[in-house]
Amino acid sequence: MGIRTGAQYREGLRDGRTVYVNGDVVSDVTEYPAFKGIITTMAGLYDAQHDERYLDVLSYVSATTGERVSTTLMPARTAEEMNARLRCEYLRTDLTYGLMGRIPDFVNAFVLDSAESLAYMGKHEAAAKVREYLEFLRANDLATTHALIDPQSDRSKPDAPQEALQIVHETPEGITVRGARMLSTLAPVAEEIVVGPFVPRRPGEEKFALVFAIPANTPGLKIVCREPYDTGSGEFDQPLTSRFEEGDAILIFDDVFVPRDRVFVGGDLDAYNGLLPNFPGYTGLQSAVRGTAKLRFLTGLAGVVAQANGRTKSPRHQEEIGELVGYVGVAEGLLQGAALDCARQIQARERRQAGETLTPQPGEPLQDTPIGLSATMVFFPHVLARAVDVVPMVAGSGVIAMTEKDFNNPELTGLLERFMHGPDFPAERRLQVMRMAWDATGGQFGSRQALYERLYSGDPVGNRLRFFGMPKRSECEDLVLRLLTS
Known part of the structure; x- marks a missing residue:
C-alpha cells in the first residue's frame, strides 16, 4: 500500500476498538465530537504526503516494495540520509506547530532506535522482529503511539507495582498479558500501540519486562481516555484545542493475547533495561x-x-x-x-x-x-x-x-x-x-x-x-x- 491518504486513515480508525470517554463507550471515534479536530489534523498530515510540494520530503521509495513510504520510518546510515530525515521531521512538526507531543513520528523513531539498540546489544532475534515490524509499518502507513509508564499505585516503592502490565500466560504461539500502562497520548486515534520500557526492572521482575506492539482494536484492550478539552467552541475560541487536542489515555490490558512475532522482549531483563540507554538517537x-x-x-x-x-x-x-x-x-x-x-x-x-x-584524535571530544x-x-x-x-x-x-x-x-x-x-x-x-x-x-x-x-x-x-x-x-x-x- 505505501503512503495513505487522510480518508484511508479515517477509515482505518473504524476498527471496533474499545474506547471509554466520560464513562461512555465510543463505538466510532471518527464520529465522536471531541476527536474530530485531532482526526482532521492527522488526516491532513496523511494528505500532505501526496502534495507535490512535499512528496519527496515526506516519503521515499522503499527498496523492498518499490512503493513510496513515510520518511519517518527511513533508517539512516549517512549524514545525507539523516538530513533527509531531519527535513521530514522539521516539515511535519512545522505543519503541526510543535503542539503534538506524540505525533506518530516519535514512535516511528522509537521503533527505529529499538531495532538498532537490540542489534547493538547482540539481541539479534529481537532486533529482527522489530525490523519486520518496521516493514509492516512502512507497508501499511499506520498511526502509532506508545505506552511506557506503570500505574501510579504506589510511587514510594522502587519495585514494579502488581498492577503493572505483566505476563500471565505463555505458549509457543504468544503471550497473554494483564495490567495497565499510562499515559498513552494519541491512543484514542492511533492504530498501533507500542509498549516499551521506561524505568529499569529488577531481578525477579522478568514478567514485567515487556516490549511489544499490538493493534488498537486488539480484544481485551481498553482505552480509557481522560476528559477531553475540546468543548466544541470552535476554531476562534479554541484555535489550538480544536486542532491539536491529542488526548491521553490509560491502557488496560484485560488478558490480551500478543502473537509471538509481535513480542520483541518478553522476560529478558538485559534487553529490557538496555533498550533505552543504547538508543543511537x-x-x-x-x-x-x-x-x-x-x-x-x-x-x-x-x-x-x-x-x-x-x-x-x-x-x-x-x-x-x-x-x-x-x-x-x-x-x-x-x-x-x-x-x-x-x-x-x-x-x-x-x-x-x-x-x-575507535580512539578520539586530537581536537575531538573524548566522551560522547x-x-x-x-x-x-x-x-x-x-x-x-x-x-x-x-x-x-x-x-x-x-x-x-x-x-x-x-x-x-x-x-x-x-x-x-x-x-x-x-x-x-x-x-x-x-x-x-x-x-x-x-x-x-x-x-x-x-x-x-x-x-x-x-x-x-x-x-x-x-x-x-x-x-x-x-x-x-x-x-x-x-x-x-x-x-x-x-
Whole structure:
C-alpha cells in the first residue's frame, strides 16, 4: 500500500476498538465530537504526503516494495540520509506547530532506535522482529503511539507495582498479558500501540519486562481516555484545542493475547533495561525537532500578541521576546548537531562491531554526550517553560477575553470594535490573537501542554542527576585539573 491518504486513515480508525470517554463507550471515534479536530489534523498530515510540494520530503521509495513510504520510518546510515530525515521531521512538526507531543513520528523513531539498540546489544532475534515490524509499518502507513509508564499505585516503592502490565500466560504461539500502562497520548486515534520500557526492572521482575506492539482494536484492550478539552467552541475560541487536542489515555490490558512475532522482549531483563540507554538517537532527534517547532510557534505568538496590544516598542517586552528569538537560534543549531550525532553513533557502532578500535584524535571530544537527548531532557523543558511565561507577560490582562459569540452579538459588535482594538489591529483580530494566547498558556489545553513539556522525558530532577553521572562531566573536570597541574 505505501503512503495513505487522510480518508484511508479515517477509515482505518473504524476498527471496533474499545474506547471509554466520560464513562461512555465510543463505538466510532471518527464520529465522536471531541476527536474530530485531532482526526482532521492527522488526516491532513496523511494528505500532505501526496502534495507535490512535499512528496519527496515526506516519503521515499522503499527498496523492498518499490512503493513510496513515510520518511519517518527511513533508517539512516549517512549524514545525507539523516538530513533527509531531519527535513521530514522539521516539515511535519512545522505543519503541526510543535503542539503534538506524540505525533506518530516519535514512535516511528522509537521503533527505529529499538531495532538498532537490540542489534547493538547482540539481541539479534529481537532486533529482527522489530525490523519486520518496521516493514509492516512502512507497508501499511499506520498511526502509532506508545505506552511506557506503570500505574501510579504506589510511587514510594522502587519495585514494579502488581498492577503493572505483566505476563500471565505463555505458549509457543504468544503471550497473554494483564495490567495497565499510562499515559498513552494519541491512543484514542492511533492504530498501533507500542509498549516499551521506561524505568529499569529488577531481578525477579522478568514478567514485567515487556516490549511489544499490538493493534488498537486488539480484544481485551481498553482505552480509557481522560476528559477531553475540546468543548466544541470552535476554531476562534479554541484555535489550538480544536486542532491539536491529542488526548491521553490509560491502557488496560484485560488478558490480551500478543502473537509471538509481535513480542520483541518478553522476560529478558538485559534487553529490557538496555533498550533505552543504547538508543543511537532517532528519538532524541525527533523530540528536538518537535521542541524547536513549538518554540518557534510560541516565540511568534509572543510577537503577534505584542503587535496586537502595542508592546512592540516597549524595551521591556522587546527584551523578553528577543530572549526567545535567541533560544530559537540555539535550538535550530542543535538540530543539525543532533542529526549528525545520530549518524555518527550508528557508524561508530558498525565500525566497533567490525572489530575497529575507535580512539578520539586530537581536537575531538573524548566522551560522547548524545545531543538530541541533552536537548530533550535539559534544554527544551527550560526554554519552553520560559516561552510559556513570556506570552501572557506580553499579553497582560488581554488574555482574559470574551468569546466570538460576544463579538457577534449585534448589541456589542460596534462597542467592542470601538473599545477593544489595538494599534492598526481590528478588534476582532485582536480578540482572535488573545484567544489563541489563552488557549496556548492558560486554558485546559495550555495547562496540560505546560505539564507535558515539564515531564516530557521524565522527572527533570532525575534527568539532571543522570547527566551529572555521565563521563562528560569528568572530561570537563579534567580540563581544570590539567590547568592546575600545568
